[in-house]
Structures are given as structure tokens and as C-alpha cells.
Amino acid sequence: MKNPAFIYHRPVGLDETLSLLADVGHDAKILAGGQSLLPTMALRLGPPEQLIDISRVPGLDGISVSATGEVTVGALVRHATVEHSADVGRYAPLVAETMPYIGHRAIRNRGTLVGSIAHADPAAELPAVCLALNATLRAVSTDGTRDIPAAEFFEGYLQTALKPNELLQQVTFPAWPSTSGGALVEVSRRHGDYALVGLACALDVRDGVVASASLAFFSVGSTAQRVSEAEAHLVGSEPSAELFARAAEVVSEALNPAPDVHGTTAYRKHLAGVLTERGLSQATAAIGVPA
Amino acid sequence: MSNTTQQSGLGFVGQSVKRVEDQRLLTGKGCYVADIEPEGVLHAVFVRSPLAHARVTSIDVDAARRAPGVAAVFTGADIVEATNPFPPFLMLPNLYTPLHWALSDKKVRMVGDPVALVLATSRYLAEDAAELVEVDYEPLDAVASISDALAADSEPLWEKADGNVVYDQTDTYGDVDAVFAAADRVITERFSCQRQANQPMETRGSVIEVDPDTGHLTVHNATQSSHMLRWIIAALADKQSTPSSLKSFVANKERRNAFVSAAKDFVSTNADSLQEQDNAGMISQVKADKSTLVHLQRIALGLLGRDNYPTVKAQDIGGGFGAKGSIAREDVALAAAAIKLGRSVKWIEDRVENLTDGGHAREETLEVAVAVDNDGTLRGMKVDLIVDQGAYPGFPVGAPFATRIMKVMFPGSYKFDAYGLRTRVVSTNKGKYVAYRGPWANETWARERMLDVVARALRMSPTDLRLKNMIGEADMPTKMITGPTLDETMSTKKTLERAIELVDLDAFATAKEEAAKAGRRLGIGFACYHEAAPGPPDYLTSVNPGTDALSAETARTTVQADGSVVVYTGQMPHGQSHETTYAQVVADELGVGIEDVELVWGNTDRTPFSVLGTGGSRGGPMGGGSVKYSSRKVRDLINHQAAEMLEASPSDIEIIDGNIHVAGVPARGLSFGEVAAAAAAGAAPTDAAFEATVDYGGHGDGGWSTATHVCFVDVDLSTGIVTIPRYLVVEDCGPVINPAIVDGQVRGGVAQGIGAVLYESSIYDSDANLQATTYMDYLIPTAAEIPDIEVHHIETLSPGENDFRGVGEGGMIGAPAAITNAVEDALSDLGARVTDQYLPPSRILELAGII
């Protein structure tokens, strides 16, 4: 189980990287933390011919918070850095809450948040978090810069809206109002595994009623997905166990996850419902409480 | 890291002496097969079939041969030409064992079936070249399950077999029909167990060195059975024509004489056991495949016609659990390649290969009918067992032999008036069946599960039903209905009684009710068994006449001329800490410290012959016994020599901490060096001063290990996740050599049992494609899933002089039954009936009626 041969590029500047992508993007993959790319290489599952190692590109390793409270994470920021960032804990509590669920410490020390999003594994947590929070994904190429809303980014199993010549430069999570609460809940077979089903949810409650709700599930299909029927059901009502139970029914009804060796369709539908109730009550409890 | 603090003079046996192995294993200085890299070695990669069942219509290796770094590519046809097929090893009446070669040639029978072997200067280049091998396949219908295999129109894997059922045997004890007719009730249930994989953390691997002058092979291999591997490579890897073997044999007088004397020796030591063997097995085999005799003859003459058998070596082995006791087809192909090329070759299996072709086990269905009276008296049992052995038969022993143990052990520690078992073994297009830690364990699982079913039907408590029917000390000595003698060492009942004391069933019942109010389901499950460890002499005879010859172990204890103690064993430790436990035994016999004992294993040039190596929980009883008695003989020799030197009687000689002296006068003692030098005076410098070899097959008594496992489960009905708040084992393996090591063996086994029930499944789809080919899908439980496991010991001494009893397998034998019983108990008010061993969360919710 050894990597196949590839042409290895190690650019040291963003422009270099973008012109490389412009030249060879069709045959190349970006190497960030390598925690998803390298296992697939070793298994020789359709490996790319060229790798572009972006580890020496300056300016991609920062976490910044805007004056309005938006949190931006650059392409080289590792999971572990996000996990331990006080800014993320304060301004993007749902992201902070998510990090410990991702694999194990050794994986988080190498893998990047942006890499996970670019990889678009339907079982991964972060794409769902991006959907739940309406994150903005910035793609750059020699053609310019595009800001892609999360809702338009995840196109299919390991498929995104990124073009072969584009680098995902950063992700920006919108400001988190004090009226909001979020939760990341999942069930996995073993500690640290990808989830059987998981949910990233956010609830904004104003004047005692749900002003907005987002429910983004992972491990339920070929991409992470939001269940707008259930969200619509929540908006305008007072948070309550009954409301959440009804939302759970709507979720179980709406989703149709494919079976795999770890769980049947019926099981995953059921689990999605259970997690809906669990997630929504945790999110309600978290309102106004920083992670 | 010395053990001096532990020298109490009271003896090391029985103490948790710290491991001798640790000094190297904790510092990264161990030496595993992957760590061996001879100069200029070629790295091997096998090209494997992507299809489960197909004819190979063509294979093109030209591009691969031309690829960078490639030294050679062998196809299936090349290997078939150069080698002998794997022959049947144990022939049983009504069994057909398909002959098969190290690589597949015209037909592939499983995903992962090796069809070509690529050798290149690096593993990377070999993998690159392997991708260039082009094979055309013509697909055949896949046989993906036991029911596929039983279907009349299933595509036969083996032309010479009659369909895909390769073994069909019925055994009865007592008048089964009469007993069933007379009993108050008959209760029937059908159980099924999923495919599991042994999965040692180190995969298989072989590094074969070729001596450029003599052609002698040195095979470094992660094997549980070095001598068996040596013989098999000698027998298969270099096919010689019958006439040329004969010529070479006849021409060499020395070899002829050696053979005749070895054969005489074997026949005289195994006379009884050979007499018990009949020819029915051979007749069944030859009836199916006449070529068997031709091949066997060619193999036998080939062995006689050669002087130069390979040397097999191993130092550290990263676990095996049975899988590395099976001879890998790959090893024979590699040896053939090394011989052809005259160059060293290296193959380290990768994890995908290991999950696919490194050994599977336990895929079995078991229909059990129990005849029982209304008062709970068990009368009779009937079992219909079907085992899926996958595509290739395990070598030397595979599924058929395991079923013979199941046959004997199925009635467990209980009294039955009659018992019958029908056994079928089927071929399917899946990975090969190998022995996995207690290969017969599903008899315990099905029986102990069934007892809970019976108890529920009779509204009895599972423990009462067990106690009522269990054979206890008052019944001893007696026999199992299947033949083996039971004495006090069959102490299952004591372990159950002790377990009941330890768990407080009343308190649990209250907790269960409380939890139910809060929506949680608690359950408790018991499982009881005894295992042959090694068992009495009539045990293996009951399993299969003649097999007792396999079980013995030989050890050689020496004191070298410089006074150092060197002990040789045929055992192949791979995690069981033999260096420590054998040092404890030897040190006690000789009166020396742990660090004074050097153990030599894993080198067939130096170690005594052992057929099985390490496996079958024989390391303690057989290996330990052989080491003990060879050391005792040496002690006697030392006593005599020292007595002469100290002018005393041998019976007055005492040895403490290596000081050999007349009892009471330690100040006038002699060192081992002094006594050895005196004894060795005049001998050749290579000879040991003292030496004794003992071939140990037990004392002829007892030899059972027993245990009761109790599992508590907490089932989350919203997610189907099962947690284990408490797990305890009460076990009796007689006198414990090293409690910490025994506890480790038990806990490791229980962890595999937990894996078997809650996490692990080598599942295939309906086209026989393996679905769990990586560690993302084959789930080995982690530290977060396995609870602390309480281990309680009872040390029943044997009525005779049985010494140590085995303990390696038991943990895994008891756990699946205890866990599945606990789950059914937890879900009992929901009407759940647990008939599968594998209970992933989705299955739990199905059983609970929630999805």
C-alpha cells in the first residue's frame, strides 16, 4: 500500500500556486494536511498525477475575526489550531464544538479545516457546519476571486463547486448573534469514527420564538444536506420538546440515506430524528452561552 | 529493568514477574519480520483478482516485466509448474479437501485470489508494475453465502467436489430419537454467526534469503508454527519429478538411514495414535480426487530426495490469534520465486490484503434443538451445523478440524442423555477460514445462548437452569457424553457459583427496574464453558482418532560450559510472554534468577520440533510442562555433579540464586560456572555441560480450563448503542504461572469477543465482494469501547500432577455468549430474540422493534 508516483510541486507563493493550478489543475490535487488525500493515494483509488503542496505558501495560516464578528480561517489552518483557538471558541462556538469530533488528535494535528471542506466527504462534520452556518467559501484562481455560499458549494460525493484551477483560500463563518445557539451531535460506532449520522444545527430565538433555524445533516447521502421542511416547521414557534419532536418526524420523513455496512436506511432515518431532538434541545440550552 | 526485587526465594511461579520482553519491545528494539532487509532483496507484490469467481482467460505480464526496477513476474501458471499443490493434511471420512496451488492459474475463487507475483527493487516499484499486469476474466456466478452454497444449482468452486458441500458428517451419542420423544418439550432455535477476522496488528510477512553458494533458504516469517512452515516450504516450493527424487534418495545412504530411523522413531512414539487412524478419510479423499495420491507421493519422495530443508526464523511477532498458524499460499509462491531467481525476496502483507486474504473465521449457522423436561432437566440436544470455509481450505487444519472439536465440546459442562450433530462444511467465494482464538467457540456461543432460550421458555432463571444441569465435583470422575474424561479440573460449576456471589443478582434486578423507568435497558448475561487445555488423553482421541500426536511439545534445557542456562522451545511466542513465563518455570527448577535464563525460540536450526508451534492454549501446559521437566532433569544432573564436588549426597544439594551448595551451608557454595566447567571438562567445546530434552504430552489427567463470564449491558434504545458497564470473568486454569500475564490473555480475548458482537464483520455483498477491506469499515474496538474487565481466579489443582493449564483462548470463547445473552435480557420485555452474534446498533433497534 504505497503511493503511486506523482509530480510534486511545492510553490512558495500564492501567485505561483495559482499559475500552477492554471497550468496543471486538471491533473493535479492540492496537498494540504494530507489526512484524506494520502490514504486514497496509498490505496491507489484514482490518484492524481501531480500534487501541489501548499504548505509553504505564506498568508494561508491565519484565523481572523472581523469587526462584526465574522471568523475567517485560512487554507493552512490545522484542525488542532482551530480547536484550541480562543477566537473560534468565542465567535464561532459551533465550529469549536465540532473540532473534537474529527478523528483523533494525531489526525487533527495534520488535517486542515479548509481541506476537509474542499474534500467534501458526506460523512465529515465541517461541510455540514458550513451549511448550517451559511459560511462563505473563497475560491481564488488566476481568473480572480469568487465567494461561494456554502449552499452552492457541495455538489455531490467528494464533488464541490471548485474548478480545477481554483484554490479554496479560506472560509468565513458569519457573525454569531447572542440570540443564537448551536449544537453538533452525532452517533458513531467507535470513538472518533465518522458519524453514522450527525447533525450541525443552529437556532436563533428572538422574543421567545424561533427566528431562524438550520439543520444540516451529515452521513445521510452523497453530500451534507439541510432539511428545509423541518427548518420551516420550527420558524415562528416557541421552542419546546413537542415542537422538536415534530421536527424530528419531518426530518426522518425527508431524508433517505443509503444503507452501508454500518447502518441501514431505516436506522439512519431513525437516528436523524433522534439527533434532531437532541440537537435542538442542546442548541436551545446553548443560547447566549459561549462554548 | 531487573527483576531482582521479585526474588523472594519462594519461587517465581505464581508471581506477576515483570516481562523480560519489555526491554526491547518498549524501546523500539524488537525485531519483526518487516524490520529485516537483506542486501539486494526484491520486494514482492501479489496481483489479486478483483472478481469473486471467474475463469482466467488470459494474463499479460509483458508490460509489468518491462517496468522500472522489476526483476521478475511469475504468473499462476509459472507457479503451478514449479510447485506442488497444498495437499490434504487431515483427511476425515466424508471430507473432500481440494488440492490447490500457491497462486491461482485457470480459475479465481475469491476477491483477492493471487494470480501473479511481481518482484522489484522496491515495494513502490513493485506496486507500480503490478498495476500493469493485465488479466482477462470470464465471470462465473458467485457463491456468496451458506445458502448460495447449499442451493442445488450453485456454481461449483471445485470441479471434483460434489457441489459446494465438501463435508457432511453426522455423529450421534446415545439414542437421540428416543430421548427427544420422551422429553416433556423440545425447543428449537437457529443461530447465525457472521464472518470475523483475526486481525493481528502485524500483518503476515516473509523475508526469504537465499545462500548464493548452497541455495539454502532462510525464511524469516511471522509464523506461529515455524517447523510446519519449514516442512511445507520443503515439500511444496520446489517440485521435483518422482524419478529424480527417487534417484537422489537411493543414491544417498546417509539420508536413507536417517529417514528409516526417524520413521521408526515416529511410529514407535505414536504407535497408539497411529493405530487409531483408519483409512476412511483417505478413501473419501481419493474417491473424489484420484490425483491426490500422485501428488502425495511426489511430495513425500521430494522430501526424501532433498537434504537441504529451509531454516525458518522469527524473533518478534505482532500477534496472530490463529491466523499465523495457517500456512500462507503466498509463502510457498515466494519461496518458489526465491529458488528460481536465486535472490532474496520480501513480502509484507498490507492491511487490505490482510483483511481480504489474511484469514477469516466463524461464519457458521447452528440450528439447535434441546429436549428438556418441565422441571428444567436437560435431556438431549441436536445440532445442525454449517460452516462456511470460504474458497480455500486452511492448511494444515481449517474448518473441518474445528468442527470436530465443536462436535466434542458442544454439550459443554452439562449432562445430556443423548446428543447428535450434523456437520456440513461448504465452499464459498470468500476468504479462507482459519483458526481464530478458540476456533470451536461457536459451540459455546450457541449452547449458552440456547440455554437462555430454554430458561426463558421454562420461566426459570438462566443461572438456575445451568446449575441444575451442570456436572459438578460430586459427579467426578465422569465422562462427557462425547467421550473425554472429566475430573475436578472441570470446575465450571465452581466458577459459576463464584460468579453468582460476585454479581448480586437481586441488586441487579432492582437496578434494572429503576433504569427501565428512565427509559434505559439493562441486561445481564452469563456464559459458562470448559475447554481442553490441554484436556485428558481421550480428548483429542474423541475429536479425531490419531490427532493427539499433534499436541506434544519438546523442550531442551541446557547449562552451557560457562554456566549459563539456555532453554530451547518449539513454541513460537507472539505476544504471550513465553520468555518471562518459561524463565519463571526454569528459574524455579534450577534455583537461578529470571535474568539468568535465556530462551531460544523461532529458529528451526536450533529449536526442537513442534507440529503446531504456538496455538491451542498449549503454551502453558505443553510448552510449560516440557520446559519444566527438561529443567528438572538438568537439575538432577547438576545435583549429581555438585554432590560429587561437595562430597555430599545429591538429595542434599540446594540451589538459591545460582549458589549451588549443600543445604544449610551456602557459604561453601559453587557457582553454575564452576559446576558446569567441571562437568564439561574433556567434552567438545560446543557441547553443553548439562542437557536434557523432554517430549511432553501431559500427565494423562485432567487438563481442563473453565470459566464463567458475566456481562452487564446498558442499551440505549434511541441509538442502539450498547455499552458494558461491568464485565467479569471467573476463571480456573489451575496454578497460574504469572497472574498479570494470564489476566492480559483473558482481557485480550474478551476484547475480541466484544469486537465480535458489537463491531466486527467481514461482510460480503451478494456478488461476494468484501465490503470491509479497510480499517474504516472493519472496526477493531478501541480503548474507548472496551471496559475494564474484572478477572477472578480459582486455582483448582489437578488430582494428578497436571501442572499448568492453558488460558490463551478462553476470553474469546465466553464473551460472545455472555454479551448476546445480556442484550437479550435487556430487550426481553420487547420480545427480542437474539439469534445473530453480530449486533451493530441498527440490529439492536430492529430487535427492539424500534425500526
Place this chain on the structure above:
Amino acid sequence: MSTTNVGDSLGVVLTINGKRHMLEVEPRRSLSDVIREDVGLTGTHLGCEHGVCGACTVLVDGQPARSCLMLAVQADETEITTIEGLADGDELHPIQQAMHESHGFQCGFCTPGFLMSTVALLSENPQPNRSEIRAELSGNLCRCTGYQSIVDGVETAVSLLNEAQGNQP
């Protein structure tokens, strides 16, 4: 900017257990293969080569990483600690000593990974409780022990390390 073609090698400087190694490696080679084969430190083991078993865990700049999931070229200019770097001559590292005292391991194959993960765990959380230990070590698989003895070993290591610190404040 550098580009390395198929079959070509790239210069890499690795400081392993305090010793600098200047190596020429093909970019596709994993850090684990380079540590084992080029540097000859075979104490780091390969159990799965796809990131799950943890046997290959080493410390890269003090942090645990799967050496099978890193290219050696990605480790250029880093400080790496392997199991061979734990003991001080014949003096075992307290974690090794603790594992010895607790009968932590059996076959020893998973051992390097567990030891390196434990070093990292205890440097971040010097007083973990049993369930924290179990959670943090869940990225390492052991097939032999059932883990209890390893968890015991970590607890023993905690007390040994505390003792050591008590002795030299």
C-alpha cells in the same frame, strides 16, 4: 518553487531524536518508510498505512502525527521523535517504565504508537482521568491486551512523572 518529476528525489532535512539527517527522497515516499528504511529506525511500526491503527505515530515538532499519512518531504525541517528517542541510554522514560510495571503490552506491535500518543497526552493533560485516557488513546489500536493494562500504565506513568517532578521542583 520546486517541482520534482516522477522518479526524482528531493533533499530533506529531518532531525530525528536530536540527530540531523540530510536525505534525498522521492516525494511519494511516506515519512514512516523513510524513518524505517532510510534512517533505519524500525521501532516505528506500520499496521495499516491508512491512518487508522496509530502504530506509526511519531511526534512531529512535539505533536503526535501518523507517519504513514505524511510524505517525508512534508516533514522537511521538522524535529521528529520516535520510540527510539524516549529512553535516555539504558534509563527508560517514565512512561516506558510505567508500562513495564503495569504489564502494559503483549506482542509489542502497537507499542510505539501508544507510547508516543501517551507522551503527547501527558504533556497536554498531566492528570488525565481514566475515561480521558481511554478517549485520547482511542486513535491507537491494540489487538492483544484489551487496553486495560495500557490504561493502567498511563496512570502509573502519571504517578511516576509526578514523583519525578516532586523530586526536582
